[in-house]
Amino acid sequence: MAATPPRVVNVGLDVFAEALRAQGVPVTEVAWRPPAGGDADLARLLVADRAVRERIAAANAETMARLFRARPRWVGVRPAGEVVPALRDGRLLLHAGPPIGYARMCGPHRRAAAWAAVFEGWAPDVDSAVRALQSGEIRLAPAYDHAVACPMAAVVSPSMAVHVARDEASGLAAFSPINEGRGRSLWLGNPDAGALDRLRWFHDELAGTLSAALDRAGGIDLFGLFAQSLQMGDELHARCVATTALLLRGLAGPLLEAGVPGPVAARAVRLLEANSLFSLTVTMAACRVAADAAHGVPWSSVVTGMSRNGVDFALRVGGLGERWSVAPAVPMDEAVYHSGFGVADAAGDIGDSAILEVVGLGGMALAAAPTMAAFVGGSVADQLAVTEEMRTITLAAHPGFTVPALGFAGTPVGIDVRLVVETGIVPVIDTGVVHERDPEAGQIGAGVARAPLEVFRDALVALPGSAAGVQEGPT
Amino acid sequence: MAATPPRVVNVGLDVFAEALRAQGVPVTEVAWRPPAGGDADLARLLVADRAVRERIAAANAETMARLFRARPRWVGVRPAGEVVPALRDGRLLLHAGPPIGYARMCGPHRRAAAWAAVFEGWAPDVDSAVRALQSGEIRLAPAYDHAVACPMAAVVSPSMAVHVARDEASGLAAFSPINEGRGRSLWLGNPDAGALDRLRWFHDELAGTLSAALDRAGGIDLFGLFAQSLQMGDELHARCVATTALLLRGLAGPLLEAGVPGPVAARAVRLLEANSLFSLTVTMAACRVAADAAHGVPWSSVVTGMSRNGVDFALRVGGLGERWSVAPAVPMDEAVYHSGFGVADAAGDIGDSAILEVVGLGGMALAAAPTMAAFVGGSVADQLAVTEEMRTITLAAHPGFTVPALGFAGTPVGIDVRLVVETGIVPVIDTGVVHERDPEAGQIGAGVARAPLEVFRDALVALPGSAAGVQEGPT
Structure with missing residues (x-):
């Protein structure tokens, strides 16, 4: 694995930045923005109090360290x-x-x-x-x-x-x-x-x-x-x-x-x-076992699982134990369909393979696969734009998973539910599409699926330190 | 192989452009420029008379067709x-x-x-x-x-x-x-x-x-x-x-x-x-047999062989039979040396592997290999610049050898000695560098070698229709 240190984008949460700097990790600070849509309750959760933010930051640093230790x-x-x-x-x-x-x-x-x-x-x-x-x-x-x-x-x-x-x-x-x-x-x-x-x-x-x-x-x-x-x-x-x-x-x-x-x-x-x-x-x-190694740090707001059954989408967060947040899967309307098929033929977003995106592969590494540019619009520039978008909701650049087209920068990894809720940007997931009704058709398309925002909001509310979660969280 | 049609850059030689258009090949015309350095004799050879230009253009089209037919x-x-x-x-x-x-x-x-x-x-x-x-x-x-x-x-x-x-x-x-x-x-x-x-x-x-x-x-x-x-x-x-x-x-x-x-x-x-x-x-x-298939079309000005013995560089041109043009190899001063070694330790440019560049691989395909950016300056932009430079001395974009970083355009292929002499731009050749004296050291570096301009001038003079070559060329 390359020895490139992770680059970390820090949004507003100064304690996390301090903790990373103490470990010698370069930190890019981004000006604090109010949560998209001005949802007052969620805004309150995002800023929390300083002690809570410190605990979350430390938990997330531990989560990422465990993820990067996994081999x-x-x-x-x-x-x-x-x-x-x-x-x-x-x-x-x-x-x-x-x-x-x-x-x-x-x-x-x-x-x-x-x-x-x-x-x-x-x-x-x-x-x-x-x-x-x-x-x-x-x-x-x-x-x-x-x-x-x-x-x-x-x-x-x-x-x-x-x-x-x-x-x-x-x-x-x-x-x-x-x-x-x-x-x-x-x-x-x-x-x-x-x-x-x-x-x-x-x-x-x-x-x-x-x-x-x-x-x-x-x-x-x-x-x-x-x-x-x-x-x-x-x-x-x-x-x-x-x-x-x-x-x-x-x-x-x-x-x-x-x-x-x-x-x-x-x-x-x-x-x-x-x-x-x-x-x-x-x-x-491999990605599942790495995510499991990273999972289970109390107070962690890092995503450790994404999983779909064709009807519902489920999200696991590092600090929330075996509690998965569940919401309806989004329609497969961003996919590229084989000739003669369309979203009306498609089963919903399905499969446990989104564990790849949790670990910094798949949609997070789209820029590595120029032959897949059609998945996200057709050009290499579109792929780079998706990568930059994913940087805004992730905590690190993967130290080992580097991409030539990104100047050998690491893939975005460590989806933080707070950043997703704040920005309204949800993870992209590379996926295939299969036929809902035809018992012989099989795959009818492929493309990018989007995680539903609701599961991130649900997880954020459940996190310790939030209005709902502080009483039941670890102390 | 992809079905991308070759794109052809046509410099001044309108007959070649007409011949290609007749075959439905897109042609980009570039304004005629006088030969670099204003060498009057060579300028005369480059423009030749119209009948000669027509024969060369037709011969080059046949050369490229043979090259692209090779499997x-x-x-x-x-x-x-x-x-x-x-x-x-x-x-x-x-x-x-x-x-x-x-x-x-x-x-x-x-x-x-x-x-x-x-x-x-x-x-x-x-x-x-x-x-x-x-x-x-x-x-x-x-x-x-x-x-x-x-x-x-x-x-x-x-x-x-x-x-x-x-x-x-x-x-x-x-x-x-x-x-x-x-x-x-x-x-x-x-x-x-x-x-x-x-x-x-x-x-x-x-x-x-x-x-x-x-x-x-x-x-x-x-x-x-x-x-x-x-x-x-x-x-x-x-x-x-x-x-x-x-x-x-x-x-x-x-x-x-x-x-x-x-x-x-x-x-x-x-x-x-x-x-x-x-x-x-x-x-x-594989490249040698493809180049041999393309070689031997009378009047062709397309390079069909490049070869070095550590001291001299040799060039074969499609229309010149078994006559190779020979000149001293250039020093390996563009290479990246292993620690402790430098150009003073290096044997001269050596090997028959430059046949890859003749066929549109190696240096012509550098943009396909971002891990090799250090060969030509360090960045992907440097690699793209080299590719664009090679386009100015080649007749086609390879219809099968496409490169993601070039938007899936084909690699530059079909080095025309007239374009090399006119522009003064010589082919780049990816190569290793071995130690001249140390019997144990082996490889001490790698990088890009440049073909010496002299061999292209020599070949141009020998081409039928040129001052030297018209008498002895096929009629």
């Missing part, structure tokens, strides 16, 4: 039921985003859940699976409560193979399923029998193949690898070609030296060759 | 003696750049030649090899006369393994030795016994391993792959990390499916994993 390694690929305790008993499916019942789920989510039940043998066919989901015989729970990150509409069941990312600094681990690629699949909400065959191969062979290589390699340092792929045109969320190629480069030698039989090794290698999105869920597991 | 494939790796007829008999070493005797060779070139003789068993030790080279018992010849491209100080002998790049459009092939990496080696002018062991492994095992994979893959389309790596931060000459990773991605599956034993396959994969410069000589072979 997730990809250490294995295991059946989810072996590594996620909640999946060991009974019929439970983990899904992206905040809690939701089958009846409220969007179309792709329902289809993925039903086919996952068939995959597990919990139902003989999709119709039976739907009934078991409707009756509650098969339960649903947010993956985010179990250190699992689900891409798009994917659900995770016990027999699905998940990447294991372990953070050496914190000792934590997080998980995300092997990416299914661009064909018929759970994650794109258009599963079929072939998708289940693929999941079986993941479980029966590929997980062991990859684990053998990772064992031999002693794991792969992911943030170091991500820092390289940011120099190679990836923002790692929608464009993953370099990251996947670097993972393949890192795996191929150990795979062969581990004595995996040629045809078995060849099938693994061919998957990484053919599916440039392979790295996405490895990245999600 | 080199990497089809195998073979002992040089099997594919280069001149190496089949007697003791001959092929070297970079124009003809040169052992006595005039720069230090790294002499060391490489002597160790190559030991490698072949033509001498029992380096001292004996030196005597055999001095006496002419071991002969030296320019690699460029045999469709071979030698990187830096490397020489090619019969038992060295060379990449084979074949152009389907023209049926031509060209060759370049497997890159030896950053350690002690012939190409960096600091060979030792370990370097010869590596060459033996290349010959005895690696060549067959790679060939088996390439056979299985049906070859690898190189220009399509290069177009991708230009989107991934490579300019392919000094930064090759993406290109090498993409080659590894393309080889790994076929390698395993070809039934190569695991440990043998692992050694090949580990080389590509560890040596990010692996792709350089594959690229050189």
Whole structure:
């Protein structure tokens, strides 16, 4: 990782600036502005009293320090039921985003859940699976409560193979399923029998193949690898070609030296060759474990989780424990649709992959991926403008995730709910769009999604020191 | 390859512009300026008479069309003696750049030649090899006369393994030795016994391993792959990390499916994993065969070869047959040196790798590699300025080699000797710098080399239609 120190934009909160200066971090002070819209209650929360501001500033500094200490390694690929305790008993499916019942789920989510039940043998066919989901015989729970990150509409069941990312600094681990690629699949909400065959191969062979290589390699340092792929045109969320190629480069030698039989090794290698999105869920597991390492500092106002289920958007904040703020997801009207499709066809914003933006990748690193300029208007200048916009709501430039087009400055990282509420600027999230109703269409577009402002307001009110939160906050 | 049509800058020569417009190619006309320095003789050559200008314009259009039709494939790796007829008999070493005797060779070139003789068993030790080279018992010849491209100080002998790049459009092939990496080696002018062991492994095992994979893959389309790596931060000459990773991605599956034993396959994969410069000589072979396909159109004023031997610089022009223009190489005073080294330690500009710049890569694609900004001043703006400078001496924007930082415009390609002489602007060439005297130091810097203006003046005078060339040119 590069040794570039974080640059910090400090808005009004002088104590935070002092704390950073004491650590030798350059601070750019921005003149205090009243909160957009002149919301008097929120304005009061933002300025709080000096003692509260000091505690928040110190908590945020600790949050960022933990985030930057995290060094997730990809250490294995295991059946989810072996590594996620909640999946060991009974019929439970983990899904992206905040809690939701089958009846409220969007179309792709329902289809993925039903086919996952068939995959597990919990139902003989999709119709039976739907009934078991409707009756509650098969339960649903947010993956985010179990250190699992689900891409798009994917659900995770016990027999699905998940990447294991372990953070050496914190000792934590997080998980995300092997990416299914661009064909018929759970994650794109258009599963079929072939998708289940693929999941079986993941479980029966590929997980062991990859684990053998990772064992031999002693794991792969992911943030170091991500820092390289940011120099190679990836923002790692929608464009993953370099990251996947670097993972393949890192795996191929150990795979062969581990004595995996040629045809078995060849099938693994061919998957990484053919599916440039392979790295996405490895990245999600890595970002999730880093965010978990940063999470849990009392008084922290830094975002440590963003997650969507196609209907609702959920926000986790460092100082608010396991309380997630939930609000309706915003429509996918900024996306670029494939010919013949539009926002009326689209399922709502979905997936746990927004954990990348929490850690300074994806939308925060758009400037690294000029091939994705169309996501935000079409030009490299548009991408730089988005990056500058994100700087106004983040606390640091990432010391390791640097971007050539930014003169090798770090990506914006450390979304502060106070800055979001003050400015009214919400995080951008790179995302795909899947069809709401058509069971075969799958992905119909891609682009930038916006987080809803409401969740940031909700979290701000809940923070200790705020009118609502001071009584219940830590003291 | 992208379908972006070439953009053409037309300087004064209206017939060329008309010919291009007739083909639907956008033409930007630039006001005619008198040749820099007001050299009256050269000015006369540049304007020539209308009939000559028309013939040159048509020849250049054909040259560019041939260049853009070339689709080199990497089809195998073979002992040089099997594919280069001149190496089949007697003791001959092929070297970079124009003809040169052992006595005039720069230090790294002499060391490489002597160790190559030991490698072949033509001498029992380096001292004996030196005597055999001095006496002419071991002969030296320019690699460029045999469709071979030698990187830096490397020489090619019969038992060295060379990449084979074949152009389907023209049926031509060209060759370049497997890159030896950053350690002690012939190409960096600091060979030792370990370097010869590596060459033996290349010959005895690696060549067959790679060939088996390439056979299985049906070859690898190189220009399509290069177009991708230009989107991934490579300019392919000094930064090759993406290109090498993409080659590894393309080889790994076929390698395993070809039934190569695991440990043998692992050694090949580990080389590509560890040596990010692996792709350089594959690229050189590809560019050489493309340049050869474009070469040989009578009346063409387009550069089809640039080549240096550490002492002299040689230029090949499309319409001048096998006549190369030769002049002293320029000092390496624009390079960035490793700590403790400077231009006084440097061997002169050396290697056949400038064939990349002929084809629109390397220095012509610097803007694709922001990590190399230090080569030309330090900023991305400096890189864009170099690209714009190169546009003034080239005939087209490459239709397939596009660059994100240029708004996906193609790289400058098709160096016209008339434009070089007129403007006094010479091509930039990305290059490494090796130590002249120290037999162990190897690479001591890297940066941009400039072609000497003299070779372009020499070629211009020799062109048919010029004062010197009209009598002997084709009619």
